[in-house]
Amino acid sequence: MKLKLKIWRQKNQDSKGTFETYNVEANEHMSFLEMLDVLNEDLISKKQEPVVFEHDCREGICGTCSMVINGHPHGPNAGTTACQLHMRYFNDGDTITVEPFRAAAFPVMKDLAVDRSAFDRIIQAGGYISVNTGQAVDANAIPVEQVDAAEAFDAATCIGCGACVAACPNASAMLFTSAKVAHLAKLPQGQVEEQQRVLDMVKQMDDEGFGRCSNVTACEAECPKGISIDNIALLNRKYFAASIGSEKQAQ
Amino acid sequence: MLDGKVPAGPLTEKWQNYRGTMPLVAPNNKRRLEVIVVGSGLAGASAAATLGELGYNVKCFTFHDSPRRAHSIAAQGGINAAKNYQNDGDSVYRLFYDTIKGGDYRSRESNVYRLAEVSTNIIDQAVAQGVPFAREYGGLLANRSFGGVQVSRTFYARGQTGQQLLLGAYSSLSRQITLGTVQMYNRHEMMDVVKVDGKARGIIARNLLTGKLERHAAHCVILASGGYGNVFYLSTNAMMSNASAAWRAVRRGALMANPCFTQIHPTCIPVSGDYQSKLTLMSESLRNDGRVWVPKHMKDVEAVRAGTLKPTDIKEEDRDYYLERRYPAFGNLVPRDVASRAAKQACDEGRGVNKTGLAVYLDFADAYERYGKSEANAHGIQNPSKEKILELGRKVVENKYGNLFEMYEKITGENPYHTPMMIYPAVHYTMGGLWVDYNLETNVPGLFALGEANFSDHGANRLGASALMQGLADGYFVIPYTVGTFLSKEIRTPQIDPNDEAFAKAEKAVSDRIDELFKINGSQSVESFHRRLGKIMWDYCGMSRSAEGLEKARKMVRELREEFYKDVYVPGSADEYNPELEKAHRVADFLELGEMMIVDAHDRNESCGGHFREEYQTEDGEALRRDDEYTYVAAWEWADPKAGDPVLHKEDLTFENVELKTRSYK
Ligand SMILES: Cc1cc2nc3c(=O)[nH]c(=O)nc-3n(C[C@H](O)[C@H](O)[C@H](O)COP(=O)(O)OP(=O)(O)OC[C@H]3O[C@@H](n4cnc5c(N)ncnc54)[C@H](O)[C@@H]3O)c2cc1C
Ligand code: SF4
Numbered sequence: 001m002k003l004k005l006k007i008w009r010q011k012n013q014d015s016k017g018t019f020e021t022y023n024v025e026a027n028e029h030m031s032f033l034e035m036l037d038v039l040n041e042d043l044i045s046k047k048q049e050p051v052v053f054e055h056d057c058r059e060g061i062c063g064t065c066s067m068v069i070n071g072h073p074h075g076p077n078a079g080t081t082a083c084q085l086h087m088r089y090f091n092d093g094d095t096i097t098v099e100p101f102r103a104a105a106f107p108v109m110k111d112l113a114v115d116r117s118a119f120d121r122i123i124q125a126g127g128y129i130s131v132n133t134g135q136a137v138d139a140n141a142i143p144v145e146q147v148d149a150a151e152a153f154d155a156a157t158c159i160g161c162g163a164c165v166a167a168c169p170n171a172s173a174m175l176f177t178s179a180k181v182a183h184l185a186k187l188p189q190g191q192v193e194e195q196q197r198v199l200d201m202v203k204q205m206d207d208e209g210f211g212r213c214s215n216v217t218a219c220e221a222e223c224p225k226g227i228s229i230d231n232i233a234l235l236n237r238k239y240f241a242a243s244i245g246s247e248k249q250a251q
Numbered sequence: 252m253l254d255g256k257v258p259a260g261p262l263t264e265k266w267q268n269y270r271g272t273m274p275l276v277a278p279n280n281k282r283r284l285e286v287i288v289v290g291s292g293l294a295g296a297s298a299a300a301t302l303g304e305l306g307y308n309v310k311c312f313t314f315h316d317s318p319r320r321a322h323s324i325a326a327q328g329g330i331n332a333a334k335n336y337q338n339d340g341d342s343v344y345r346l347f348y349d350t351i352k353g354g355d356y357r358s359r360e361s362n363v364y365r366l367a368e369v370s371t372n373i374i375d376q377a378v379a380q381g382v383p384f385a386r387e388y389g390g391l392l393a394n395r396s397f398g399g400v401q402v403s404r405t406f407y408a409r410g411q412t413g414q415q416l417l418l419g420a421y422s423s424l425s426r427q428i429t430l431g432t433v434q435m436y437n438r439h440e441m442m443d444v445v446k447v448d449g450k451a452r453g454i455i456a457r458n459l460l461t462g463k464l465e466r467h468a469a470h471c472v473i474l475a476s477g478g479y480g481n482v483f484y485l486s487t488n489a490m491m492s493n494a495s496a497a498w499r500a501v502r503r504g505a506l507m508a509n510p511c512f513t514q515i516h517p518t519c520i521p522v523s524g525d526y527q528s529k530l531t532l533m534s535e536s537l538r539n540d541g542r543v544w545v546p547k548h549m550k551d552v553e554a555v556r557a558g559t560l561k562p563t564d565i566k567e568e569d570r571d572y573y574l575e576r577r578y579p580a581f582g583n584l585v586p587r588d589v590a591s592r593a594a595k596q597a598c599d600e601g602r603g604v605n606k607t608g609l610a611v612y613l614d615f616a617d618a619y620e621r622y623g624k625s626e627a628n629a630h631g632i633q634n635p636s637k638e639k640i641l642e643l644g645r646k647v648v649e650n651k652y653g654n655l656f657e658m659y660e661k662i663t664g665e666n667p668y669h670t671p672m673m674i675y676p677a678v679h680y681t682m683g684g685l686w687v688d689y690n691l692e693t694n695v696p697g698l699f700a701l702g703e704a705n706f707s708d709h710g711a712n713r714l715g716a717s718a719l720m721q722g723l724a725d726g727y728f729v730i731p732y733t734v735g736t737f738l739s740k741e742i743r744t745p746q747i748d749p750n751d752e753a754f755a756k757a758e759k760a761v762s763d764r765i766d767e768l769f770k771i772n773g774s775q776s777v778e779s780f781h782r783r784l785g786k787i788m789w790d791y792c793g794m795s796r797s798a799e800g801l802e803k804a805r806k807m808v809r810e811l812r813e814e815f816y817k818d819v820y821v822p823g824s825a826d827e828y829n830p831e832l833e834k835a836h837r838v839a840d841f842l843e844l845g846e847m848m849i850v851d852a853h854d855r856n857e858s859c860g861g862h863f864r865e866e867y868q869t870e871d872g873e874a875l876r877r878d879d880e881y882t883y884v885a886a887w888e889w890a891d892p893k894a895g896d897p898v899l900h901k902e903d904l905t906f907e908n909v910e911l912k913t914r915s916y917k
């Protein structure tokens with residue numbers, strides 16, 4: 001299949017970017033990233049600079065790949081990361097637009113690569129249980145109901161890709177943050193620090209320059225891992241309880 | 252002869268006694284000691300977090316944009332531990348024994364026993380961190396089985412166990428970053444180890460966004476940089492996984508142990524085209540419920556290849572469930588090396604089921620029926636229809652492996668709930684790695700290696716669900732103690748000075764190497780060299796090896812390396828974000844490591860575990876080990892290829908607690 005690609009090129013964080021157009025010959029068995037590999041090999045053979053895009057596992061779990069394809073973070077298919085998207089979903093002759101995730105808190109580093117370290121700092125603000133190595137009790141000492149474990153797991157499958165932010169008109173990080181809050185809140189081990197955690201993580205999220213959540217729900221629609229906006233409702237409840245119902249303050 | 256520094260005493264007491272008597276570093280001294288950890292996968296993150304908790308000053312490096320993206324995130328099936336929660340006869344000794352036997356008697360008893368001992372603490376720790384393992388109705392932890400064992404000791408979080416364990420370690424690491432005990436350097440690639448007076452005292456790192464070279468000094472250096480499976484180009488490893496951190500250590504005098512021991516995993520999605528960039532694993536846990544087969548008759552093979560016959564229409568009696576036939580005791584759950592070789596043999600006989608002839612079936616039809624019936628029973632459904640049974644059964648399977656089935660469908664476009672999966676072996680893991688003693692210290696004082704980067708516990712073949720266990724054992728429960736054996740002698744050593752001449756020299760060497768790569772300005776891409784290297788390694792140093800083939804391969808790799816230094820083209824410049832430059836370094840190192848693997852494979856005149864030498868097999872095609880001559884670890888010292896061959900150092904393996912037997916899964 002012959003494709004026309006309109007790809008965002010930007011030399012570095014300080015320079016202005018622009019779309020460039022390329023033609024590429026692909027086949028339907030390739031993944032989207034393999035199609036970009038083909039383009040890059042072609043550029044290199046002409047001694048031109050290849051397109052920088054981030055990727056690693058290429059199986060939808062590491063959360064590294066990050067690009068907006070035809071207006072959708074990770075492309076048009078539901079529940080699919082860019083690396084898992086296959087060319088069989090495109091047609092010969094298509095024009096495909098590829099650009100980086102856009103958000104003030106995710107500056108573009110080069111071409112399609114953005115800096116998502118703000119997510120790390122949100123986790124550092126409280127996305128953990130304070131237990132040192134060696135302090136744990138026997139793993140079966142505290143039974144956890146199967147449904148709770150399953151719900152915690154569902155929230156914990158967030159891959160930290162940032163598509164939710166890219167999808168949101170306010171560039172809010174609520175889905176990501178709430179997934180971590182919910183994961184820990186569903187487990188007895190996580191409940192001890194629950195109130196402080198939610199206050200601190202929300203504060204960090206605001207400090208990083210992510211926007212407010214106004215219930216657009218585009219995040220849920222574009223999340224490749226099916227993280228539910230129910231987590232946002234849970235975060236809001238916990239946040240409310242912690243800020244109104246307790247003496248605690250964000251640190 | 253190398254000394255593994257194994258403590259004296261009976262096997263079962265070695266670690267406890269050693270831990271109780273080893274020198275400690277007092278808290279006030281810990282604050283003054285600096286430790287560099289390279290890597291933030293399971294091994295690196297757990298080590299950095301724990302050392303931070305203990306009070307050391309830790310600097311942790313990863314080339315990823317976040318510690319959470321390390322390759323460990325992709326591990327699917329599970330993690331072993333000798334908890335015996337299922338009351339099925341498991342014990343520390345049994346886990347130890349299974350691992351030694353599974354590794355075909357080529358690992359160090361004392362290390363493996365310690366691994367089995369601390370395995371139980373890992374599960375406790377992970378649960379305390381909030382790792383959402385699968386649970387039974389009563390709220391207790393669930394288990395499943397993996398290959399090469401007859402108990403159920405694998406803990407799992409659906410098909411995403413590595414992700415959940417890594418996020419646990421990452422959360423502990425994040426907490427230490429907040430507390431200021433760990434300084435995290437994302438997007439920093441270690442380019443060299445720096446030795447001062449013979450001891451590892453720091454690294455040269457490249458800031459991958461700016462290209463700037465940085466010197467980082469510390470009292471000791473811990474490498475947790477993962478395995479080198481990507482030397483084969485196509486593997487199940489993440490695209491960025493590479494050997495350079497370990498290889499640079501080798502170039503600085505560290506020994507590389509058993510480099511030819513690589514694991515080919517039996518159940519991966521088959522190769523589909525030349526453009527392919529990586530292979531995808533279908534977790535071994537699937538062999539709990541999936542049955543492996545090929546058609547008995549060539550006419551059926553030809554018909555399924557041509558697409559005129561559906562595999563589901565092939566009658567039971569016309570199928571060859573070859574693992575169940577050849578290995579009745581373990582059936583579909585034989586260890587990986589055995590299962591991979593059997594798949595290769597079936598395909599070599601011409602019975603491969605896809606167009607390329609390199610695929611076998613992994614079929615869940617029986618599991619749907621079995622689970623469906625028991626679900627129907629449990630829900631009081633009287634006389635369920637066949638369709639109802641299958642529907643209920645598929646639901647159960649979906650709960651266990653849903654994400655894997657989904658992944659399969661995304662890649663192949665086929666629905667594995669309705670047709671058997673097609674699978675074929677692929678490179679997956681490297682048992683070989685930096686040689687370390689019982690303290691996990693390499694032969695370079697102050698240089699430690701953890702996780703897949705070392706060679707320590709899996710011998711010639713790793714059992715499923717044991718890499719996660721080893722990485723976390725090393726990081727949480729071993730290195731925090733054993734690093735003290737070195738650091739307790741360093742409490743009077745002042746801060747290491749990064750302006751020392753050794754650092755300046757190492758930095759210069761790195762920048763020269765970068766210049767050299769740009770200067771070549773040839774015409775072929777880095778990727779194309781990597782692909783060619785991978786093909787040589789797979790053809791001659793893969794699932795089956797021979798002296799003749801290896802000799803040929805060595806020559807080919809040398810020629811390819813020469814060509815690389817004459818004709819590679821690296822675009823862009825050194826002082827910017829330049830993934831092609833990163834790749835060029837890594838491939839240059841793979842081109843050297845590949846040769847060492849070939850040398851090792853050629854030198855080991857026996858078949859054991861994943862190392863199958865065609866000259867050494869039994870009449871029915873099983874591996875023929877040669878214990879009298881090869882019960883040792885082969886640790887190689889690098890030598891400039893222009894000056895000579897790598898130098899072999901041996902560590903004799905003594906077995907005091909298990910009897911060396913021919914490994915049989917029949
Ligand atoms: C698809 C797949 C599934 C698997 N499933 C299982 C399973 O179910 N059970 C099991 O037990 N095992 C499994 N394994 C094996 C297991 O995942 C790995 O062996 C293990 O995770 C390795 O962990 P590690 O910490 O040693 O290395 P890695 O996770 O590979 O981490 C390496 C780290 O080092 C860093 N690094 C490397 N070089 C440098 C450098 N030069 N400079 C800076 N940083 C560097 C990287 O950035 C990364 O942070 C699986 C492997 C694969 C490929
Ligand atoms: S919530 Fe979904 S979209 Fe957002 S970071 Fe997590 S996985 Fe990505």
Ligand code: FES
Nearest residue numbers: 056058063065083
């Ligand atoms: S590359 Fe890992 S999720 Fe896409």
